[in-house]
Amino acid sequence: MDPVFLSRLQFAAATMFHFLFVPLTLGLSILIAYMETRYAWSGDKNYLRMTKFWGKLFLINFALGVVTGITLEFQFGTNWSRYSEYVGDVFGSLLAIEASAAFFLESTFIGIWIFGWKKISAKAHAVVMWLVALAGNFSAVWILIANGFMQHPVGYDIRNGRAELTDFLAVVTNKHGLLEIVHVVPAALLLGAFFIMGISAYHLLRKQHTEIFLKSFRIGLVVGLVTSLFTAFTGDMHGINVSKTQPAKLAAMESHWETGAQAPIVMFAIPDETQEKNRIEIGSIPGLLSFLGFHDFNAEVIGLKDIPKQDRPPVFPTFIGFRTMVGLGTLFILLMIYGWVRRDKLLESPNFLKIMLWSIPLPYIAMEMGWVVSEVGRQPWIVYNLMRTSDAASPIAGTQVLISLVAFILVYGLLGAVGFYLMAKSVKEGPGAATA
Amino acid sequence: MELQSIWFFLWGLLWAIFFLTDGFDFGIGILYPFAGKTDRDKRVMLNAKGPLWDGNEVWLITAGGVTFAAFPKVYATMFSSLYTPLMLILFALIFRGVAMHFRGKIESPGWKKTWDTLIFIGSFLPALLFGVAFANIFAGIPFDNQGLYHGNTLKLLNPYGLLGGVLFVLLFMLHGANWMTIKATGELQERFAKIAAQTWMVLVPVAVAFLIASFFATRLYDNYIKSQGLFLVIVLAVAALFLTRYFNAKEAWFKAWFASALTIAGCTFFGIFGLFPALFPSSMNPAWNLTAFNASSSPLTLKIMLVVVAIFIPIVIAYQSWAYHLFKDPVSDEDLDMDEAY
Numbered sequence: 116m117d118p119v120f121l122s123r124l125q126f127a128a129a130t131m132f133h134f135l136f137v138p139l140t141l142g143l144s145i146l147i148a149y150m151e152t153r154y155a156w157s158g159d160k161n162y163l164r165m166t167k168f169w170g171k172l173f174l175i176n177f178a179l180g181v182v183t184g185i186t187l188e189f190q191f192g193t194n195w196s197r198y199s200e201y202v203g204d205v206f207g208s209l210l211a212i213e214a215s216a217a218f219f220l221e222s223t224f225i226g227i228w229i230f231g232w233k234k235i236s237a238k239a240h241a242v243v244m245w246l247v248a249l250a251g252n253f254s255a256v257w258i259l260i261a262n263g264f265m266q267h268p269v270g271y272d273i274r275n276g277r278a279e280l281t282d283f284l285a286v287v288t289n290k291h292g293l294l295e296i297v298h299v300v301p302a303a304l305l306l307g308a309f310f311i312m313g314i315s316a317y318h319l320l321r322k323q324h325t326e327i328f329l330k331s332f333r334i335g336l337v338v339g340l341v342t343s344l345f346t347a348f349t350g351d352m353h354g355i356n357v358s359k360t361q362p363a364k365l366a367a368m369e370s371h372w373e374t375g376a377q378a379p380i381v382m383f384a385i386p387d388e389t390q391e392k393n394r395i396e397i398g399s400i401p402g403l404l405s406f407l408g409f410h411d412f413n414a415e416v417i418g419l420k421d422i423p424k425q426d427r428p429p430v431f432p433t434f435i436g437f438r439t440m441v442g443l444g445t446l447f448i449l450l451m452i453y454g455w456v457r458r459d460k461l462l463e464s465p466n467f468l469k470i471m472l473w474s475i476p477l478p479y480i481a482m483e484m485g486w487v488v489s490e491v492g493r494q495p496w497i498v499y500n501l502m503r504t505s506d507a508a509s510p511i512a513g514t515q516v517l518i519s520l521v522a523f524i525l526v527y528g529l530l531g532a533v534g535f536y537l538m539a540k541s542v543k544e545g546p547g548a549a550t551a
Numbered sequence: 552m553e554l555q556s557i558w559f560f561l562w563g564l565l566w567a568i569f570f571l572t573d574g575f576d577f578g579i580g581i582l583y584p585f586a587g588k589t590d591r592d593k594r595v596m597l598n599a600k601g602p603l604w605d606g607n608e609v610w611l612i613t614a615g616g617v618t619f620a621a622f623p624k625v626y627a628t629m630f631s632s633l634y635t636p637l638m639l640i641l642f643a644l645i646f647r648g649v650a651m652h653f654r655g656k657i658e659s660p661g662w663k664k665t666w667d668t669l670i671f672i673g674s675f676l677p678a679l680l681f682g683v684a685f686a687n688i689f690a691g692i693p694f695d696n697q698g699l700y701h702g703n704t705l706k707l708l709n710p711y712g713l714l715g716g717v718l719f720v721l722l723f724m725l726h727g728a729n730w731m732t733i734k735a736t737g738e739l740q741e742r743f744a745k746i747a748a749q750t751w752m753v754l755v756p757v758a759v760a761f762l763i764a765s766f767f768a769t770r771l772y773d774n775y776i777k778s779q780g781l782f783l784v785i786v787l788a789v790a791a792l793f794l795t796r797y798f799n800a801k802e803a804w805f806k807a808w809f810a811s812a813l814t815i816a817g818c819t820f821f822g823i824f825g826l827f828p829a830l831f832p833s834s835m836n837p838a839w840n841l842t843a844f845n846a847s848s849s850p851l852t853l854k855i856m857l858v859v860v861a862i863f864i865p866i867v868i869a870y871q872s873w874a875y876h877l878f879k880d881p882v883s884d885e886d887l888d889m890d891e892a893y
Binding site: 212218222515533 | 598601602603604605606608609611612613615616617618619620621623624626627628629630631634635637638641642644645648649651652653656657697698699700848849851852855856859860863864867870871874877878885886889890891892
């Protein structure tokens with residue numbers, strides 16, 4: 116068995132599973148911190164019940180997010196040792212900073228938050244939740260800066276047979292990384308908002324605990340409206356940057372084969388990578404790709420045919436992933452605008468509530484697809500234009516990786532099922548009485 | 552001292568802090584099925600480490616991250632060579648973490664029993680494997696000048712490796728029992744005081760055996776013979792080991808725990824001082840050893856990271872100390888009645 120292929124599968128499985136929990140941790144922590152702040156400063160017991168109810172779901176999710184994250188930090192060494200050796204001088208420090216500056220803070224204060232209700236004052240307890248929330252998001256910032264280096268390496272020189280750091284500030288202020296941050300962090304908040312609205316809708320449809328869930332829903336609505344617009348806005352900025360720096364990714368995102376000005380966007384297509392064309396194309400809009408990529412209808416967009424075959428990313432997942440993400444993103448904006456119109460008549464809008472309940476998985480799908488576009492679209496490079504994925508794996512036996520891959524799938528599948536069951540159970544039980 | 556040497560000892564320090572903090576979490580998990588007779592006992596044990604273990608575990612992440620940042624070649628070779636044991640440790644840690652959070656979520660004996668088993672495995676396996684791995688590192692790992700590993704996982708379970716594993720398990724059991732004497736009351740506290748004393752009785756001959764075996768199985772003592780002042784660290788570790796028994800008998804629980812923490816730190820530094828400057832010695836050829844000097848990051852990275860840890864590690868220690876202080880009192884019924892308790 117090919118250890119490179121197996122290691123890729125394992126990293127993809129481990130990352131995508133981890134990324135099911137991270138966005139909710141990031142988004143929900145901020146929303147809970149807000150609720151607890153309202154309680155701590157007003158004494159309104161409803162906000163306490165909200166904090167406790169959403170906090171319970173948060174903690175189940177948090178536990179799975181933490182344990183699945185630990186394996187990732189070590190997989191760079193176990194499965195990608197050539198990569199680690201080659202870029203560790205730059206990349207390793209970003210992970211080390213994440214751990215010492217952010218993850219420590221989050222993990223220490225989550226313990227205080229869980230067990231400290233009676234040990235510290237209500238206001239201090241709310242501040243602790245803010246620390247957890249900010250530290251979690253700060254963690255994400257460092258991870259995305261690290262990913263930004265893989266997407267668009269800067270601030271290094273090739274010396275002593277490896278990439279050595281020459282400009283730390285350039286690495287930290289890498290435009291690619293910053294654009295990922297302003298896109299992914301609000302998207303996580305959007306996911307948190309949809310999670311809250313969906314579960315609130317479940318109870319509102321049953322007309323139970325309406326006071327708590329109307330309040331929760333409206334918090335979600337405000338945050339959802341703002342973040343759905345903001346995420347689309349930064350996504351556009353991100354797209355323009357990708358157009359300039361990663362032409363192969365752009366071409367794969369759009370399954371765009373022929374180089375030319377006034378490049379069109381197709382609504383849907385089935386890419387055929389062997390024949391280098393699209394088998395079916397539906398709804399082609401001339402010039403739109405040039406406009407979206409470069410804000411100029413006449414701009415020339417490089418097609419896949421002008422990119423050497425060995426440098427092309429897999430087209431199908433990148434193309435479908437991008438379409439799914441953008442389509443869902445548009446839907447989120449429409450849903451939020453409609454929700455805003457109906458904000459005072461939520462209880463009289465059962466259909467909207469039902470849609471919001473069934474929409475809970477959608478931001479998850481959108482975020483996973485965004486990750487696919489970003490990571491699959493970067494292939495065949497592990498560090499864009501610097502190191503190929505095929506050169507990056509550890510010199511280890513395929514069977515070893517196969518065993519751990521199977522273990523990952525079994526263990527993660529099982530934990531995912533248990534986590535889902537526990538969350539569903541907590542949701543059905545609803546909020547408890549108001550005790551601090 | 553050169554930058555690389557400073558980083559070598561910082562690297563050792565991070566592992567030492569990981570072992571002396573999360574060590575008692577592992578120890579409690581190992582003692583869990585034996586010392587926790589009733590469900591209440593078990594819950595006292597879990598809630599004794601509940602507020603702290605999450606933060607303790609991050610010392611491992613930081614030790615790993617710092618290995619990556621300061622010694623990328625070591626990070627790459629060490630973790631790919633020790634692939635299987637490291638994967639086993641990671642899966643064990645996954646189970647431990649989830650089990651702590653999920654055990655109390657459903658009131659069913661079968662549910663709890665499942666997680667109880669995983670809490671034990673998730674604590675025992677990492678304790679044993681960290682010991683096995685470090686003992687093997689002390690003795691040298693079969694890898695060549697290309698970083699290619701020529702050994703196999705079962706060979707790690709050689710007598711010296713296993714002795715290291717048993718030493719770690721016993722050290723953590725003692726440390727965990729000591730923490731429980733702080734956090735338990737009444738009969739349960741007496742039980743842990745006794746367990747600590749009994750574990751100590753077994754630990755002493757094992758520790759002595761390990762010190763002697765290290766002379767034959769490793770080259771750790773070369774450095775000690777060269778600079779004999781280093782023997783002080785062994786003296787301190789042994790002194791701390793005897794002090795923990797002394798404080799246990801005096802019922803000075805916190806001091807006993809502090810002394811076992813020092814013992815663990817002393818044991819770690821016994822190896823670190825002996826290894827210097829190698830972080831990952833090759834048993835095939837000493838010239839292929841990965842050392843602080845041939846496997847480090849560039850001076851710029853080392854400098855930047857030194858500033859980072861010089862700022863953040865003291866801050867982390869400050870707020871973690873505050874957390875320890877906040878949860879220094881024994882676990883009470885009121886604590887166990889909380890919704891959020893484990």
